[in-house]
Amino acid sequence: MEIAVISFSRRGLALGQRLLAGLREKGWQAHAFAKCKSVENEFIQSCHPIEESIGEWTGKHFSKFDALIFVGACGIAVRSIAPYVKKKTTDPAVVVVDERGVFSISLLSGHIGGGNDLAQTAAEIIGAQPVVTTATDLNQVFAVDVFAKQNGCSISDMKYAKEISAQLLEGKTIGFSSDFPWKGELPAGLVPKGQGKNPKLGIALTASLKERPFLHTLYLIPKVITVGIGCRKGTSVEKITKAVSEARARLQIPQEALVQAASIDLKKEEPGIIEYCRRQNLPYVTFSAEELRALEGEFTPSSFVKSVAGVDNVCERSALLASGGGRLILRKTAGDGVTVAFAIKEWSPAF
Numbered sequence: 461m462e463i464a465v466i467s468f469s470r471r472g473l474a475l476g477q478r479l480l481a482g483l484r485e486k487g488w489q490a491h492a493f494a495k496c497k498s499v500e501n502e503f504i505q506s507c508h509p510i511e512e513s514i515g516e517w518t519g520k521h522f523s524k525f526d527a528l529i530f531v532g533a534c535g536i537a538v539r540s541i542a543p544y545v546k547k548k549t550t551d552p553a554v555v556v557v558d559e560r561g562v563f564s565i566s567l568l569s570g571h572i573g574g575g576n577d578l579a580q581t582a583a584e585i586i587g588a589q590p591v592v593t594t595a596t597d598l599n600q601v602f603a604v605d606v607f608a609k610q611n612g613c614s615i616s617d618m619k620y621a622k623e624i625s626a627q628l629l630e631g632k633t634i635g636f637s638s639d640f641p642w643k644g645e646l647p648a649g650l651v652p653k654g655q656g657k658n659p660k661l662g663i664a665l666t667a668s669l670k671e672r673p674f675l676h677t678l679y680l681i682p683k684v685i686t687v688g689i690g691c692r693k694g695t696s697v698e699k700i701t702k703a704v705s706e707a708r709a710r711l712q713i714p715q716e717a718l719v720q721a722a723s724i725d726l727k728k729e730e731p732g733i734i735e736y737c738r739r740q741n742l743p744y745v746t747f748s749a750e751e752l753r754a755l756e757g758e759f760t761p762s763s764f765v766k767s768v769a770g771v772d773n774v775c776e777r778s779a780l781l782a783s784g785g786g787r788l789i790l791r792k793t794a795g796d797g798v799t800v801a802f803a804i805k806e807w808s809p810a811f
Contacts, residue, residue: 461526461574462489466514468496472531472559473507475586479529479557480506482585491525493517514540527553527578537567548572548605549618555579557588565591571605601628602647604663608680611809613665614716616679623661624678635662637673640682644811665809667717683719684807685789687742688779689733690723690765690799697735703798704736711790713802718742722782724752724774745782752777760792779803 463483467476476492483490492507495514510517514536518528522544530537537556545551545568553575554568564583570576576592583590596603604621608614615621624634628649636646637653642665646652651659653673662674667684687704708715721737723730725746737744749770757780761772771777775792783803790802 461578462491462524463527463529463578464491464493464521464525465529465531466493466495466510466517467507467531467559468494468514468536469532469559470496472496475557475559475561476529476531477506478561478586479531479582483581486581515543519544522552523550525552527555527574529555529557529578529582531557531559533558534565534567541568547618549615553578555582557582557586561586561588563591564588566593570594570597571603572609574609595629596625599629601625602649604678604680607809607811611680611682613680613682613809614714616669616681616714620661620676620678623676624663627661633659635659635674636665637662638665638809639667640665640808642809642811647811667804668711668713670712679714681714681716682807682809683717684786684805685713685717685719686779686782686786686803686805687718687721688723688775688777688782688801688803689721689727689736690774690778691727691730691732692797693730695730695732695797697732697739699796700732700736700798701739703793703795703800706795707790707793707800707802710793711802715740719805720745720782722746722778724749724769724771724778726769727774745778747778747781752781755781775799775801776803 465476465479467473473494480490480492493510494507495510518540534556541554548569549572551569553573555575555578556565556567564579566575566579568575580590604624633649633651635653636650660675662677664673664677665680720743722745725748727733728746752771755777759773759776766772779801780788780803783805786803786805789804792799792801
């Protein structure tokens with residue numbers, strides 16, 4: 461998490477320095493900024509002076525940082541961020557700490573953005589009282605967005621997430637379905653699918669949208685699938701993108717479920733694959749022919765691929781090897797010079 465600490469007075473700057481040091485000790489990237497004309501340069505040598513208005517500065521940096529900590533009044537923070545607040549899935553966390561260090565207040569993006577946790581951390585650093593106002597936290601009710609963030613899952617529909625929280629707060633039950641074994645006990649209010657009357661609203665933890673276990677289903681999608689890619693030299697990124705998209709459509713796998721792409725090291729510098737990974741923000745790993753040959757299992761062989769690459773199959777073997785002991789869920793599909801396979805890693809969410 462990259463954090464900006466913004467101060468407005470001499471006392472605020474001193475407190476900001478304590479926050480800065482504490483956050484950095486915890487391994488976070490923290491930067492100090494000062495909007496205060498009366499403070500000597502030597503006192504703020506570790507701070508970046510803010511020359512423009514705080515509103516203009518916030519507009520330039522709102523999406524740059526993962527979190528903003530305002531050391532000052534809530535009103536300053538609210539007026540500064542108001543024009544730039546969009547939605548909870550993209551807004552940064554915003555925390556306000558009064559300049560005396562009495563309260564540490566989670567103001568924006570408390571769950572998904574991590575504002576509640578940051579307010580708690582800041583409070584621990586300076587000895588303040590954390591202030592969290594989200595209803596699920598106050599009532600100690602399961603928060604699906606917190607669970608998703610903690611387990612690295614994407615949320616398919618924030619409207620359903622909001623409705624789930626509302627129903628749990630009213631004491632109603634929510635269905636729960638998972639393609640993965642989970643660790644810990646299901647929170648109160650979640651009922652596994654098939655146990656009693658099936659609720660109309662429920663959560664499905666899955667890497668595929670093929671099934672709809674509840675009339676109204678919120679999908680939580682973990683990044684667990686590796687796409688193995690093989691291709692002819694010089695294959696365009698458009699053809700690779702089309703091949704992967706068509707393969708995903710077969711199993712109704714959303715793009716969010718992909719964690720990485722894999723291939724043979726002969727394709728380490730293949731422009732089409734590299735560009736596909738760049739556009740999709742996917743890490744790209746490659747293996748030698750020897751590493752791929754050593755992988756045990758049944759794979760779809762190709763004598764042509766073996767003559768060129770030194771191994772009988774690239775996409776299936778690389779996907780499976782990169783998954784770290786997972787299993788193939790889609791064997792080689794071929795078309796227009798591209799081969800694609802999917803492997804899913806073993807994974808368990810934790811409550």
